[in-house]
Amino acid sequence: MAEADAEDAARPWPPPAGAYAEERGLFQLLQNMLEELLIHKPDDPIEFMINHLKQNNDDVMLYAPDTVLIERSGGKRLDPLTQEVFHTTFDWPSDPLVQQRLVKPEGLSEQEVSKKLLEYHRNFPEIFHIYQKVLKSINADQPSVDVLSQALAFVQTRHRSAAPFTPRVLFFGPPGSGKSLQAALIAQKYDVVNICCGQLLKEAVADNTKLGELVKPYIDSGCPVPDNLVLRLLTERLSALDCLTNGWVLSGFPRDVGQGEQLQKAQINPNRVFFFNLPHESIMERLSQRRTDPVTGERYHTTFRPAPTPEIQARLRQNPKDEEENIEKRLNIYYSNVKALEDFYQDAFYVNADQDPYVIFEFIESCIIKPLPCKTIRSV
Incomplete structure (x- = not known):
């Protein structure tokens, strides 16, 4: 019986309860109450704490x-x-x-x-x-x-x-802004679960899950997966034990305010939100010059990471989504929704993504480990 009680105590709180406790400072309140009791050692702890809570300490x-x-x-x-x-x-x-x-x-x-x-x-x-x-x-x-x-x-x-504190981190940014790299760095250092919405959909299809079977026709045809299917998949993944225990970093969803409201209704509430900003010319330079080796799967960049030999250079291929016309389409979709998303997530951090990746990482890291100040817009 005692072992069962210990296991129950060790289980993470469900998302709604954890979010409620963090938003209202319940963890800090309990910590403060315990400190006061140990300092004063009152004969009547209940009466002491009632009086203590009435005061500004x-x-x-x-x-x-x-x-x-x-x-x-x-x-x-x-x-x-x-x-x-x-x-x-x-x-x-x-x-x-x-x-x-x-x-x-x-x-x-x-x-x-x-x-x-x-x-x-x-x-x-x-x-x-x-x-x-x-x-x-x-x-x-x-x-x-x-x-x-x-x-x-x-x-x-x-x-x-x-x-x-359990990190629940949300990344927004245009294609090529480095969200995937930063998510990987955060996940590696803090052992949080790195969830890319697009990759999650592909994994569901590859694993032949029930949701994956519903998603597969949309993936195969290149059509957008309906929001209700994406949300079911995300809710299932973010409710898994590793996400509840260690936290998560999510990119690729929501793409608009409607999806953000659906996340909110599903009690999936991030406690750190980041918007990555990158100039148009930098985006085009990063994406349009990407190439893939069809033999090894290795990725190269004609400026930043060119192929090591002429033989490899000759067989490199460009992903159709990295053609300039398709990049512009993706950017138009992102920019048509980002202002509304910024208004929806008002307590957000803004990241200059046009700098060294490890400078960006240090800024994101500092925003995750420190508590939020009063509601103002912060940037680097």
């Missing part, structure tokens, strides 16, 4: 030297006419008439401020004990605008967590 502490605090307090001057406050050091008014009517506001004297600071330092250990999760300390001895900027930047950023 992401605290920011401002600090400045005592001399600065005394100077700030003692240098204040008040304009009794406008009630505007100035300071003898920081923002003394230039108008002599305003200077003449300034008075020292009622409040603590320098001696009284010093006394209050001594009292604060005596009580600081007890105060600090209450706020054991001070996540950021900011030096207040700088312009207030800078202090505010640092505080806002901290509280608006989601910070790294030890909570579990």
Whole structure:
């Protein structure tokens, strides 16, 4: 019985439950609750956690030297006419008439401020004990605008967590933008499942599965496979144990917003989306010069990877889809849908695909392993 319970605990959560937990920060919440219990060791953990959840525990502490605090307090001057406050050091008014009517506001004297600071330092250990999760300390001895900027930047950023994370990565890009290479690199390094929609369809046909039999006539005739068949195949594959456990990187689907909505209804929700951008001339150069050796199956490129011998060069063939006319057709289909897809996947990263592949990989990798900040568009 205990072994069965252990096996159940080790099983991955189904996609809807995992997505719900990630979107609402449940893993981070559980981690934080456990930390608080271990720190405080309350006699009544339930009551303690109820009170803890009612509080905001992401605290920011401002600090400045005592001399600065005394100077700030003692240098204040008040304009009794406008009630505007100035300071003898920081923002003394230039108008002599305003200077003449300034008075020292009622409040603590320098001696009284010093006394209050001594009292604060005596009580600081007890105060600090209450706020054991001070996540950021900011030096207040700088312009207030800078202090505010640092505080806002901290509280608006989601910070790294030890909570579990299963990558569900979606790649979009025109033909020749390098999606397949980047997917292979990500899959190799992080052991996620690399799924190319086109390849998945071919494998289903080759394996003579029931879905493969339905897909085969479309593959043989070169016609697009209906969305419902593609979606059934994808749902089946992405629900397999290796995808649920390790995560996945998908390219080739969806091709339009309608397909994206179908993925969403099927509870297939990526948590990282990338759009690859590549200039038209670079696409044509990459694709139109590709050649294949019909004897060995080896792929070459007339500029970047030419055939090693004249004999091999003579027998190279071009895939019809790499002819310029067909490349233009594929590009037109992609560009007619990409703007709507960008609007659909608003929290996406944009990749300059016209650079060294390993520079691109490092950027994609950094976006996968770090948490998403506030909703803004990011690019490299």
